[in-house]
Amino acid sequence: MRSIKSKPHRASKSLLSIKIAALVCCSSLSVNVSALHPQLTPETLHALHSLSDQEKLRIGERIINVETEIARLLPQLTLEEKVSLVHAAGKFHIPAIERLGIHEMWMSDGPHGVRYEIDRNSWAPAGWTNDYSTYLPPLTAVAASWDPNMATLHGNILGAEARHRNKDLILGPGVNLARLPLYGRNFEYMGEDPYLAASLVVPTVKAIQANDVGATVKHYALNTQELNRTGVNAKPDERTLREVYLPAFEAAVKQANVHAIMGAYNEFRGTNANQSEHLIKTILKGEWGFQGVLLTDWNVDINTYDAAMNGLDIEMGTDVASYDEYYMAKPLLEMIKAGKVPESVLDDKVSRILRVQLSIGMMDKQRLSGERNTQAHRDDAKTIATNGVVLLKNEHNVLPLKAEKLQNILVLGPNANKRHGFGGGSSEVKSLYEVTPVRGFTSQTRRRGQYSINACRQ
Secondary structure (H helix, E strand, C coil): CCCCCCCCCCHHHHHHHHHHHHHHHCCCCCCCHHHCCCCCCHHHHHHHHCCCHHHHHHHHHHHHHHHHHHHHHHHHCCHHHHHHCCECCCCCEECCEHHHCECCEEEECCCCCCCCCECCCCCCECCCCCCCCCCCCCHHHHHHHCCHHHHHHHHHHHHHHHHHCCCCEECCCECCCCCCCCCCCHHHCCCCCHHHHHHHHHHHHHHHHCCCCEEEEEEECCCCCCCCCCCCEECCCHHHHHHHHCHHHHHHHHCCCCCEEEECCCEECCEEHHHCHHHHHHHHHHHCCCCCEEECCCCCCCCHHHHHHCCCCEECCCCCCCHHHCCCCHHHHHHHHCCCCCHHHHHHHHHHHHHHHHHCCCCCCCCCCCCCCCHHHHHHHHHHHHHHCCCCCCHHHCCCCCHHHCCEEEEECCCCCCCCCCCCHHHCCCCCCCCCHHHHHHHHHHHHCCCEEEEECC
C-alpha cells in the first residue's frame, strides 16, 4: 500500500492521509467514513474507486488539504477582500487576491461546448483566433440515447475542453424539465422525465469534474420558460416540487458531488429562486448537505439582504454601471459594517468559493491541462449524435436507405442546411466545422456518386 505524502507539521493530517490512501487504493470500504475529511462523502469515495492509482493519489492529497487551506486563508482576508469574492469582477470571472495566491476564477457557457471568448467587461467577442471548441450534440440528444455512457462522453469532452481553455467552472449541464413545448431552452436540457435527467446528470457531472473543472448544474429551480422568465412565480405543492422538479439537482449533489449550482430566473413562492430560504437553506444546503457554491444566472432580480442571508454565494451579470453596485458588493459591505448581516454569513460564502477552487486544483501544480478539438472528441461527439437518433417507426424497413436504389433525396425543413453553433445565446459555440443534414448527405453523395441532394425550406 502506498501512502499519500503529507506535511509533517500536522500529525492529524498525516493520519488522515494514511486513512485516505488505504481507502482509495484498496477495494474494501472498511474505514469509518465519518472519521474522514468532511468532503469525503460516500459518493466521493465511490468516485475515487474508479480512478487509476496515480489519479487517486493526486485527488486524494488535494482533498485532504482543502479544509486546512480554507482555515489558513480565510482569516488572512480583509472584509473588503471577502466581499470582492462574492460578486463578479468581469463578465465571466470573480477577482484574484494575488497576495494570498488566490487566482481569478473564470466561468464559461455552455452546456454543449465551451463558448467562444467574450470580452473581459462586455458582451462583445474578444476576437480570439484560437477559441474554437468541439460543438457537442445538445443534452436532449444525450437524454434521447437513454445511455449513461453517452452522458460520460459528453461530460468528458466538455470538461477537458473547458480546462484547455483555462476555465474553472463550465456553466452546465442544464437539467430543467421540458414542461412547456415552446420553452426556448428545451434543447439544452435532459428531457421531460425527472428520473431520466437524474440518472444522466450524475455521469455528466463526474466526467466534467474529473478534468479539474467544476460543473455548474442549472437552473435551480423550476426555470421552465423564457417568456417573462424573471416575472414567473412558480408555486408547486411540496410533493410536486420534490418528485418532479428537484430529483436531478438532488442527484447531482448527493451522487456526483457537484461543485456549483446556478440559480433560476423565476420566482419561487413569491421571491427569486436565488434567495429562497426553502430552496437553498432548507433543501440544498440543509437536507442535501451541498458544500459547493450557488451562483446567479446573469442579471436576476434579487436584493442584498435576502440573497445574503438565504444562501446565495456569488452574484454574476447584474445590469448596473459598476461592479461595486452589485447587490453583493458595496451594499453587502455596508450591511455587514452596520451589523445587519453577520460577517459569519460572508465567511461561509467565501469558504465555499475557496473549497471549489481548491477542489479543482486552482492552487496546486498538479492540475490537469485538458485538450481540445481532438479527433477523439470529434469521434465521440458523432457517437453521441448517432445514439441520440431515435427511430419510432420503420414500416417495410425503409431505413437504413439503400444507396444502390436511390436517385434523389429531398431534405425538407428550415434546418436542412442551417448551422446552429452561433445560435442560442449562452449555447453559442465556435467550432472548426459543423455538419448539417444536407452536408452529411452530400458527403455520402460525393463518395458514392449515385444520387443528388435537394434542400427545400418549408
